[in-house]
Amino acid sequence: MIDLPDRIQHYIGGQSVDSIDGSTFDVLDPVTNQTYLTAAAGKQADIDAAVSAAQKAFTEGPWPRMLPRERSRILHRIADLVESRDQRLAELESYDSGLPITQALGQARRAAENFRFFADLVVAQRDDTYKVPGRQINYVNRKPIGVAGLITPWNTPFMLESWKLGPALATGNTVVLKPAEFTPLSASLWSGIFAEAGLPEGVFNLVNGLGEQAGDALVKHADVPLISFTGESSTGQLIFANAAPHLKGLSMELGGKSPAIVFADADLEAAINATIFGVFSLNGERCTAGSRILVERPIYDEFVERYAAQAKRVIVGHPNDPKTEVGALVHPEHFDKVMSYIEIGKSEGRLVAGGGRPDGFETGNFVAPTVFADVPSDARIFQEEIFGPVVAITPFDTEAEALELANGVKYGLAAYVWTNDLKRSHNFAQAIEAGMVWLNSNNVRDLRTPFGGVKASGLGHEGGYRSIDFYTDQQAVHINLGEVHNPVFGKPAGTDQQGS
Numbered sequence: 448m449i450d451l452p453d454r455i456q457h458y459i460g461g462q463s464v465d466s467i468d469g470s471t472f473d474v475l476d477p478v479t480n481q482t483y484l485t486a487a488a489g490k491q492a493d494i495d496a497a498v499s500a501a502q503k504a505f506t507e508g509p510w511p512r513m514l515p516r517e518r519s520r521i522l523h524r525i526a527d528l529v530e531s532r533d534q535r536l537a538e539l540e541s542y543d544s545g546l547p548i549t550q551a552l553g554q555a556r557r558a559a560e561n562f563r564f565f566a567d568l569v570v571a572q573r574d575d576t577y578k579v580p581g582r583q584i585n586y587v588n589r590k591p592i593g594v595a596g597l598i599t600p601w602n603t604p605f606m607l608e609s610w611k612l613g614p615a616l617a618t619g620n621t622v623v624l625k626p627a628e629f630t631p632l633s634a635s636l637w638s639g640i641f642a643e644a645g646l647p648e649g650v651f652n653l654v655n656g657l658g659e660q661a662g663d664a665l666v667k668h669a670d671v672p673l674i675s676f677t678g679e680s681s682t683g684q685l686i687f688a689n690a691a692p693h694l695k696g697l698s699m700e701l702g703g704k705s706p707a708i709v710f711a712d713a714d715l716e717a718a719i720n721a722t723i724f725g726v727f728s729l730n731g732e733r734c735t736a737g738s739r740i741l742v743e744r745p746i747y748d749e750f751v752e753r754y755a756a757q758a759k760r761v762i763v764g765h766p767n768d769p770k771t772e773v774g775a776l777v778h779p780e781h782f783d784k785v786m787s788y789i790e791i792g793k794s795e796g797r798l799v800a801g802g803g804r805p806d807g808f809e810t811g812n813f814v815a816p817t818v819f820a821d822v823p824s825d826a827r828i829f830q831e832e833i834f835g836p837v838v839a840i841t842p843f844d845t846e847a848e849a850l851e852l853a854n855g856v857k858y859g860l861a862a863y864v865w866t867n868d869l870k871r872s873h874n875f876a877q878a879i880e881a882g883m884v885w886l887n888s889n890n891v892r893d894l895r896t897p898f899g900g901v902k903a904s905g906l907g908h909e910g911g912y913r914s915i916d917f918y919t920d921q922q923a924v925h926i927n928l929g930e931v932h933n934p935v936f937g938k939p940a941g942t943d944q945q946g947s
């Protein structure tokens with residue numbers, strides 16, 4: 448039995464606190480769907496308190512004024528602490544979210560790497576200076592913006608929080624984090640880690656709570672100039688509208704329905720292994736999941752047969768079992784949503800694997816890896832994000848048709864192309880409407896590259912220096928080195944007219 452808290456508080460100005468009005472919400476574990484803890488439910492007043500603590504730390508505290516190297520040292524200590532607690536983190540994450548323990552461990556390590564990466568980047572940061580010979584030197588004064596509002600989803604929660612916390616803190620901002628209400632457990636570890644690493648009080652603040660209450664209050668807060676949001680596209684649209692009156696800086700990492708395109712010349716074994724992992728890892732609750740597989744006709748039947756056979760062998764099990772490959776979906780509401788898509792799929796495509804609960808799992812949010820073949824492009828399971836272990840396979844005859852199918856959805860997050868034809872791979876990749884493309888590879892991230900989607904999958908990019916740009920203002924400072932170049936208005940009568 449793992450050691451679990453029975454309640455979770457907010458963390459504001461260096462103190463763990465309950466909600467001002469005492470409200471809480473229940474958190475369920477996805478295996479039994481029983482409430483195992485209550486978390487403080489933040490509202491407007493709690494957000495006000497957290498923003499005020501963050502603002503004080505920004506205007507009066509040392510953090511924004513520290514040398515990048517000093518901040519970087521603290522961020523590296525955070526990474527060390529996360530690494531040293533990776534087993535505990537994985538255990539809590541797996542318990543709370545239903546992610547398989549081995550995959551939760553990988554995500555904990557990636558969280559440490561996110562801090563390390565931005566700790567290094569901010570020290571290596573350089574800014575531009577422009578010389579106009581004999582006349583001007585103009586330079587960029589980069590500065591932190593203020594209180595960053597960070598709103599995160601329940602899939603790989605700790606890792607996704609680190610993806611925002613790392614750059615927001617590295618650049619000298621202070622933050623208010625609003626984690627997802629389905630999975631607040633791992634986020635409760637941040638305060639201890641940050642305090643131990645030496646992060647000054649008030650720099651990091653956390654308010655738990657429902658999206659429509661705590662999240663909404665953060666988005667609408669006049670003293671929060673930045674919102675970095677990851678979640679559903681429809682929530683992103685609402686946040687965009689709510690932030691508009693304040694003209695906030697917004698970074699939106701939204702939903703996806705990413706295609707994997709397998710041409711007949713591809714390494715079939717590698718393509719099958721990667722596309723299985725691409726949609727069934729992290730329980731299929733993955734924004735970049737390759738949830739539509741487009742397969743060239745000559746290999747279509749063989750692909751479907753082998754894919755279905757392999758999907759049936761994927762091990763569904765208790766999240767805490769190291770052998771488990773697919774665990775339990777995060778919450779009964781989400782389970783119901785995924786199951787309803789499986790029912791829809793049964794009339795839209797040909798079910799070749801899964802299709803409901805796996806044998807032996809009569810309770811809990813377990814779903815058998817589910818594969819539909821012959822799915823037409825107007826099917827709902829082709830068009831809509833399911834966010835579970837469900838995949839649609841569709842045949843194509845020509846490259847043009849493959850491209851039309853790949854681009855024929857509202858999303859544009861990721862794409863995976865499998866072919867050994869060099870020219871085709873590049874030309875095809877470049878024509879896909881997706882923020883990120885992998886050629887003959889699964890989703891292997893390089894933290895320096897842009898991360899983000901196009902169309903309904905997002906707005907703006909993070910990753911590498913783009914994250915630094917999002918969390919900073921770049922002020923242009925102009926210095927005159929020569930004569931003052933200025934047309935003189937209002938000269939005394941009789942003197943020469945100056946040029947303009």
Ligand code: NAD
Nearest residue numbers: 599600601626627658662663678679682700701702703734
């Ligand atoms: P969600 O949109 O329901 O919630 C995300 C967060 O927003 C939660 O913290 C929630 O409380 C908060 N929220 C909800 N309503 C709000 C409001 N009105 N104002 C402010 N905050 C509000 O998303 P989810 O179900 O938690 O996460 C799954 C979604 O996230 C999927 O669509 C997935 O594709 C997407 N996602 C995208 C990426 C990416 O990088 N593009 C990464 C992970 C997940």
